[in-house]
Amino acid sequence: MAIRPEAIKGVEAICDKFAQEPSPLMMILSAVQKEYGYIPLELQEVISAKTGIPVAEIYGVVTFYSFFSLKPKGKYVLGICLGTACYVKNSQQVIDKFSTLLGIGPGETSSDGLFTIEAVRCIGACALAPAMSVNGKVYPKVTPDMVTKIIEEYRAKEAA
Numbered sequence: 001m002a003i004r005p006e007a008i009k010g011v012e013a014i015c016d017k018f019a020q021e022p023s024p025l026m027m028i029l030s031a032v033q034k035e036y037g038y039i040p041l042e043l044q045e046v047i048s049a050k051t052g053i054p055v056a057e058i059y060g061v062v063t064f065y066s067f068f069s070l071k072p073k074g075k076y077v078l079g080i081c082l083g084t085a086c087y088v089k090n091s092q093q094v095i096d097k098f099s100t101l102l103g104i105g106p107g108e109t110s111s112d113g114l115f116t117i118e119a120v121r122c123i124g125a126c127a128l129a130p131a132m133s134v135n136g137k138v139y140p141k142v143t144p145d146m147v148t149k150i151i152e153e154y155r156a157k158e159a160a
């Protein structure tokens with residue numbers, strides 16, 4: 001996907017905004033992620049050219065933190081918790097069911113652009129394990145049997 005010239009200008013402006021910070025990289029990346037929804041290699045190169053930080057270092061940071069993304073995410077981000085409390089209550093089966101029904105694995109986005117599956121760490125709802133979130137809305141005690149209904153809930157929103 002080609003990066004639009006406005007996006008390049010926008011990213012350069014973000015770099016300028018944080019230029020005086022002692023270690024600006026995280027601030028720049030957070031702002032770019034928030035503004036554009038993902039940080040592809042092309043934008044990492046723009047950040048590198050503006051800041052002098054090597055692309056390899058930027059890439060390392062983007063891929064290390066799960067809240068940064070190299071690819072655009074779907075409209076609905078399904079964050080299934082694989083933290084300990086959820087894992088022992090079979091959240092892996094939940095993620096597998098989403099994968100089977102949507103035909104994508106964790107970290108991937110459905111071809112219609114609607115859903116991204118993410119395996120996440122503890123979302124702070126251990127008492128409700130196994131838990132998941134959709135764009136931040138928490139679903140408690142999720143079983144594989146509930147997965148179809150959750151997908152349908154969001155597909156119905158689109159059809160409405």
Ligand code: FES
Pocket residue numbers: 081082083084085086087121122123124125126127129130131
């Ligand atoms: S381990 Fe899943 S919410 Fe805490």
